[in-house]
Amino acid sequence: MKKINIGLFGFGCVGQGLYETLNNSKNFAGEIKKICIKNAEKSRSLPRRLFTIDKEEIIRDPEIDVIVELIDDANAALEIVTSSLKNGKSVVTANKKMVAENLEFLVKLQNETGKAILYEGAVCGSIPIIRTLEEYFGHEPLDEVKGIFNGSTNYILTKVFNENLDYDEALRQAQSLGFAESDPTLDVKGFDAKYKLSILLTHAFGIYVKPESIVNLGIDHLKNTDLEYAREKGFKVKLIAQARRIDDKVFAFVAPQFIGHNDSLSSIDNEFNAVSLTGDFCDEQLFIGKGAGSLPTGAAVLSDISALSYDYKYEYKKFYNLGQLPFSNESLLKVYVSFNSPQEIDLSDFESIHDKYFSFDHSYVVGNICISRLLEKKWLNNPNNNVVLCENSRQLQLGNLCVASLNTEIEDLKKGQVLLEKITV
Amino acid sequence: MKKINIGLFGFGCVGQGLYETLNNSKNFAGEIKKICIKNAEKSRSLPRRLFTIDKEEIIRDPEIDVIVELIDDANAALEIVTSSLKNGKSVVTANKKMVAENLEFLVKLQNETGKAILYEGAVCGSIPIIRTLEEYFGHEPLDEVKGIFNGSTNYILTKVFNENLDYDEALRQAQSLGFAESDPTLDVKGFDAKYKLSILLTHAFGIYVKPESIVNLGIDHLKNTDLEYAREKGFKVKLIAQARRIDDKVFAFVAPQFIGHNDSLSSIDNEFNAVSLTGDFCDEQLFIGKGAGSLPTGAAVLSDISALSYDYKYEYKKFYNLGQLPFSNESLLKVYVSFNSPQEIDLSDFESIHDKYFSFDHSYVVGNICISRLLEKKWLNNPNNNVVLCENSRQLQLGNLCVASLNTEIEDLKKGQVLLEKITV
Structure with a gap:
């Protein structure tokens, strides 16, 4: 050598x-x-x-x-x-x-x-995910790549759920320990996870998708009432980056998600990252490791330098083998949206509404919304409004066209009625 | 290509x-x-x-x-x-x-x-562990390789602990579903896991160790009283293959272990396998996937064929980089040993005894024993006697020389006294 x-x-x-x-x-x-x-x-x-x-x-x-x-x-x-x-x-x-x-x-x-x-x-510090995708899954058709790609937010959410802290206190602790930057925007708004997801889309599905085309919802709008809702239902909230191939189209997004305790990502805590791959042959594979830090990332860089010593290069096998699958944001996601006042969100953006709950300190709707509507942001930028995905990927629904189907119930909401009720359709 | x-x-x-x-x-x-x-x-x-x-x-x-x-x-x-x-x-x-x-x-x-x-x-079906050790950890000093390397026994133990079945019933179910062979000896006695561990010793620590030099204790002596003991203490039992480098010697063994619910291997269930690596730079890495089966193993074989198409070969980097570390069985393990009668085990094989418990339906000792004594088997082949490791790897103790220190308490036991007592030293 x-x-x-x-x-x-x-x-x-x-x-x-x-x-x-x-x-x-x-x-x-x-x-x-x-x-x-x-x-x-x-x-x-x-x-x-x-x-x-x-x-x-x-x-x-x-x-x-x-x-x-x-x-x-x-x-x-x-x-x-x-x-x-x-x-x-x-x-x-x-x-x-x-x-x-x-x-x-x-x-x-x-x-x-x-x-x-x-x-x-x-991508995910010490986890050898790109090399594994290139070398080991180069010929295997993959259905899903999903995981916890950002250590700072995972540290914050771990504190929130394991120690019952509120979001601001957990963020402060993460900052004082060096797990979050003094300007945490890129992490808590999901940009960092999105960059990594964008890179993995090329190695897992053979497509180039600019970060600006991928929706990223962060954890910075999480309110205590949202956390209580999650705890009551037996969920944790994790910031999940996810890409799926459905009918030879690829969908991808970064968003906080309710995660049940049986989910393989539920126990990934603190600064650890995890990448889950689901393939036609291998079924689910999960890779867990430290996602950031001086030595874990230094070791990943060193392993790349070592690979160059024998003239290794990425072959971008999926790009050449899969023939450029189309990327699409035209798919429905089931989301929980909390808000202070119904006027602050546009319910006509929803395809359908399943649950509505209104009270003086906590109001939310659960409904289906198209990824492309989420990408436009609009009312999502209002810090009073918070979105958490309800469904894990297995139930991701494919919609060819998103048309918000307004019904009278939604019209009622838009008039600003505050109802102390919960309806599940 | x-x-x-x-x-x-x-x-x-x-x-x-x-x-x-x-x-x-x-x-x-x-x-x-x-x-x-x-x-x-x-x-x-x-x-x-x-x-x-x-x-x-x-x-x-x-x-x-x-x-x-x-x-x-x-x-x-x-x-x-x-x-x-x-x-x-x-x-x-x-x-x-x-x-x-x-x-x-x-x-x-x-x-x-x-x-x-x-x-x-x-090794572990769909988990790309050898390639990862060669390519990604070729230069990183590793401290430990540990995991669940056998899907059949993991399926049986999952049934035992998650559905409260006894061992025989769980084995029958595993056989009827094709997760265990009609002759399950190689799996349940830990030989299969040992072969895999022996191979990983070469790729993780650069040494050749014949399977016959590695102790393998199986799960086929597990009695219902052992399972109750584990459940009472909040443990599961998993069949663990483990290798550690301590002071530049390498130790390895396969044995059932008590695993606490916080251990990263505790939630690896059914036919899944897991490999945990601990390195100087990367800290702990965990790889989880289906350890056996037609398609997962077929996909692993296919990825090897694909690698041959660009003239890939293992470089056995650790073998050349680490200069043949010595392998040793001269280390103490803390074990729980249950038995029907004290005459059936030789307590002089123990370095020290920490706990003793005798009753008419469940008797055990907890003590330190040298791996080399376990390798000799002797009284371990008696199906009335069952050994489970008490300690996870972090507490593995290094002994340069194993001398059983007989004390009067042990002499008492050997006289066959049956005491309804529990002593913790």
């Missing part, structure tokens, strides 16, 4: 994790030759000669074989990756946003340059 | 599963050219011209690229595999006994012939 000289961009949490795993791996024939950082003044744990602020010094160094890109900024990351591949260097990255938003372009660039880009660390 | 001509040995459960997965895979460039069977008279679901009883017709066919060996008989399987590799053909097999007993020889044969043998289907 040839020795690999690594040029590293970024020396934050994952970069330092990579450095540590690399130094503690037996017989790994590689070393970090240079590290490009943004801030030259910041004090570093390694000798000064290892660092540079000039990216060209790394990209144009003929002795450097592999570029490892571990910075936050997705646009800058794309520039580094593009210019590295064009300079004949293979790349390892953990930047999920950059990969998700540019995957079709990055695949073309790999084909043009003959160089590889690997990004196992971008 | 070149088209692969397959020569198949055996057309039982897995062979037929392979045929079905192959025919339902999109764009898989391969086909079964000939199938060697033992019994020419048996009626088959495929055209007669596909079958032969002459193994040379397959092994010497220059058009056949890959031999897939799926027969029961381990000795005959070894002959087929050896002569295939020597004839320049790579091999896929699912025969765990053959691989476990001959792995060092098979690795040498691969090196000599330059041909590959892949055997993902031999």
